[in-house]
Amino acid sequence: MLEISPLVFWIVSAVVVGSALAVVLSKNIVHSALFLVVSFIAVAGVYAILGVDYIAAVQILVYAGAIAIILVFGIMLTKRGDMKDSNLFSQYKYIGFLVSAAFLAVTVYMISLSDLPAVAGEMGSTVRLIAIDMFGDFVIPFEGAAILLLVAMVGAVMLARGGNKKQ
Amino acid sequence: MTGIGMEHFLILAALLFTIGFYGAVAKRNAIAVLMGVELMLNAVIINLVVFNRFLNPDAAMGFVFAIFVIVVAAAEVAIGLAIIIKIYRERLVTNVDNIDWLKW
Numbered sequence: 001m002l003e004i005s006p007l008v009f010w011i012v013s014a015v016v017v018g019s020a021l022a023v024v025l026s027k028n029i030v031h032s033a034l035f036l037v038v039s040f041i042a043v044a045g046v047y048a049i050l051g052v053d054y055i056a057a058v059q060i061l062v063y064a065g066a067i068a069i070i071l072v073f074g075i076m077l078t079k080r081g082d083m084k085d086s087n088l089f090s091q092y093k094y095i096g097f098l099v100s101a102a103f104l105a106v107t108v109y110m111i112s113l114s115d116l117p118a119v120a121g122e123m124g125s126t127v128r129l130i131a132i133d134m135f136g137d138f139v140i141p142f143e144g145a146a147i148l149l150l151v152a153m154v155g156a157v158m159l160a161r162g163g164n165k166k167q
Numbered sequence: 168m169t170g171i172g173m174e175h176f177l178i179l180a181a182l183l184f185t186i187g188f189y190g191a192v193a194k195r196n197a198i199a200v201l202m203g204v205e206l207m208l209n210a211v212i213i214n215l216v217v218f219n220r221f222l223n224p225d226a227a228m229g230f231v232f233a234i235f236v237i238v239v240a241a242a243e244v245a246i247g248l249a250i251i252i253k254i255y256r257e258r259l260v261t262n263v264d265n266i267d268w269l270k271w
Contacts, residue, residue, distance in 0.1 A: 006170045006171045009171045009175065013175075013179050016179065016183060017179070017182050017183065017186070020182075020183055020186040020187070020206055021186055023186075023190060023202055023203075023206065024186055024187075024189055024190040024193075024194070024199075024203065029196055029198060029199060032199060032202060033202070036202055036205070036206075039206065039209070040209070043183075043209050043212075043213065046176070046179070046213060047213075047216060050176075050216060050217065050220050051220070052216055052220060052230065054230070055212075055216055055230055055233055055234070058234065058237060059212075059237075062237050062241060063205075063209070063237070063240075066241060067205060067240065067241060067244050070244055070245060070248060071198060071201065071202065071205075071244065071248070073248075074198050074201075074248040074251060074252065075198055077252050077255070078198070078251060078252060078255040078261045079261075086196060087194065087195075087196050087199050088194075088195050088196075089193050089194065089195060090193055090194060090195040090263065090264055091264070092192055092193050093193045096189055096192035096193035097189060097193065099188075099192070100185045100186075100188050100189040100192070101185075103185055103188065104181060104182065104185040107181040107184075107185075108178055108181060111174050111177045111178055111181065112174065114174070116172065116173040116174050116177075116221070117172075117173055117221050117222065118172035118173065119172070122224070123220070123224040123225075126227060126230055129225075129226065129227035129230070130227045130230050130231060130234070132227070133226070133227045133228060133230075133231045134231055134234070138231050141235060145235055145238045145239075148238065148239070148242055149238060149241070149242055151242075152241075152242035152243075152245050152246055153245065155246055155249070156245040156246055156248070156249040157249075159246070159249035159250060159252075159253050160248075160249040160252050160253060162253070162256075
């Protein structure tokens with residue numbers, strides 16, 4: 001594994017957290033969607049730092065490529081009028097913040113208590129390992145995932161189009 | 168990577184999950200709620216990859232699970248947006264405070 005400077009980790013983490021905060025705090029939902037793309041690409045950078053090349057590529061292709069575009073299409077099909085106040089907070093603004101802060105505090109406390117290994121072991125390319133597992137032990141879930149995607153596609157088309165109007 | 172251990176990645180994932188949770192709970196627009204759910208799923212995938220990478224680098228089970236989570240996230244966002252578009256077409260709302268017809 002290449003020796004990566006810790007500075008790279010801090011920069012990528014700052015981009016992840018900062019753009020995720022911008023997604024939540026932005027008042028314009030189109031800006032939220034664009035910051036979501038930035039966040040997804042920065043998360044792919046985290047995988048690249050870890051040396052997991054395949055997941056980084058899948059993250060950029062599926063999340064930044066497909067899911068973000070679907071979300072932008074959803075905004076385009078459901079919004080009209082003024083975009084300025086299209087993404088406001090609901091009545092749970094403060095109590096939601098309290099619950100989130102409490103959750104974060106508990107999680108960070110538990111992580112600081114745990115005895116975790118500090119150094120990652122050596123690892124070659126992940127593609128070979130993933131392929132052996134995916135078409136060996138996990139071949140039935142792999143086919144199930146294919147069926148799930150087909151069902152989701154047909155279901156999304158049926159829901160959005162409205163089914164058979166003659167019935 | 169001296170000085171960057173496993174707990175740094177776990178705390179990053181916890182931060183991302185918390186921000187996504189706050190977005191999913193406290194936002195008014197249904198599409199913003201979906202964005203929050205996506206951020207939470209991203210944090211979960213980071214956790215899976217980090218645990219696999221640090222604790223068991225010879226196997227790839229965590230990576231395979233990460234790919235399945237990505238598949239389910241793609242299906243979830245497609246169905247969720249189809250439902251939102253359907254509701255918008257029937258009632259002209261995307262505000263989750265107004266979507267309460269299942270309430271008794």
